C-alpha cells in the first residue's frame with residue numbers, strides 16, 4: 189500500500205515512510221492510495237473468527253510490505269492486549285468501552301500500535317528517533333506509556349500548564365526513562381504551534397529523525413478502525429448495522445470508523461458528537477468551514493477548533509458533500525447538557541460516563557429520536573476517573589480508583605517549564 193499527501197505536492201511513500209515522517213514534506217496528511225474492500229463473507233464471519241486474525245488481515249492491507257507478518261502479529265498482540273466490551277444499556281443503545289488500556293483512554297490503541305511500528309523500524313537504522321507530541325490531555329499519557337522503553341526512540345511531550353487534569357499530568361510526567369515532559373505556559377494551540385515549528389527547523393534533523401505522534405500519523409490513525417470492528421464482532425447474531433456515535437475532537441477516531449465502513453464493515457450511520465467546539469456541526473449545516481478559536485470545556489480532549497483529520501474524511505468521500513452528509517451527522521453540546529447526560533446515564537442505567545462519552549451519548553439519543561427504527565452504539569473514550577472532579581461533583585459520589593491509576597498518585601511529577609521556541613529547541617538538541 190502506498191500513501192499520498194493530501195496537498196498532492198509530495199511523492200508517494202510506503203507505510204513505513206509515512207509513519208516515520210508523520211506529515212508529508214508539503215505539509216499534507218498522508219492518505220492510503222486505495223481503500224481495500226473486504227468481502228461480505230469476511231464481515232459476516234467476523235464473530236466466528238479470532239479477533240487478532242481479523243485485525244491482522246485488516247491492518248496488513250495498510251502496512252503492506254513495511255512490516256512482516258510475524259512482527260505485525262506481535263505489535264497487534266500488544267495493541268489489542270485489553271478488552272473493548274460492548275455493553276447494552278437498553279434495546280436500542282449500547283456503549284462501547286474503549287478505556288480498558290494502560291492509561292484508560294482510547295488513545296492507547298493508536299499509541300501502542302505506532303510505538304510497535306516505530307520500534308520495529310528503529311531496529312533497522314542507527315539514527316535516534318525523537319517523537320514529538322503536543323497533548324491537550326489524553327494523547328500524552330497514551331503515547332508516553334506506549335513508547336516507554338522502546339529502544340532507539342525518545343519521546344518529548346508538550347502540554348499546556350494548568351489545562352490538563354491531575355491524573356493526566358501524572359500519566360505523562362511520572363514515567364521517566366525515554367519519556368520527557370515539557371510544561372508550556374500557554375494553550376494547547378501554543379503547544380501545537382511549537383511542535384509545528386520544530387518540524388520546519390532543519391537543525392533539529394541533523395542527527396536524529398523527528399516524528400510526531402499526533403493522530404495525523406497513519407500509524408496512530410489506522411488501527412483505530414479496530415474498535416468498530418470489535419463492536420461489530422460483539423453484536424448479537426442477526427443484529428442490524430448499528431449507528432456509531434463518536435465523541436470527536438481531532439476527528440481521527442471517527443475518520444477510522446468511516447474508513448472501516450468503506451471497507452465494507454456494516455454501519456448504518458455515523459455521528460460526530462462535539463462539545464461547544466462546533467466547527468464540524470456548523471460545517472455540516474452550512475457547508476462553510478469556518479473554525480473559531482477553541483474554547484475550554486469539560487470534555488477537554490475534544491477542545492479542538494480546526495480538526496486536523498477532517499480533510500481525510502472529505503477525501504474518503506471524494507469531497508462529495510451529499511455523499512458525506514448521507515453517512516454523517518454532527519451535533520454539538522454544551523457543558524450543561526454534558527452534565528445532564530452524565531446524570532441521566534447514571535439514573536437510568538446506573539452507568540457512569542465521563543464527559544466525552546456523555547457527549548457521544550447525547551449525539552446518539554438525538555439521532556435515534558429522529559430515526560427510531562435504528563439501534564446505536566456510543567463510544568466511551570475515557571474512564572470517568574480521568575475526569576474525576578467533574579464526575580464526582582456531578583453525581584455527588586466518590587469514584588473508586590482503578591488499579592491503573594492508584595499506582596500514579598504517589599509518584600513525583602517530573603517536567604521542565606518552557607514558554608518559547610528557543611527553549612524547546614534547546615531541549616531537543
Ligand SMILES: *Cc1c(COP(=O)(O)O)cnc(C)c1O
Pocket residue numbers: 293294295325326327403435436437438439440441442489490544569570
Ligand atoms: C482524543 C480524545 C477524543 C477525541 O478523539 P479524536 O480522534 O481526536 O476525535 C475523545 N475522547 C477522549 C477521551 C480523547 O482522549
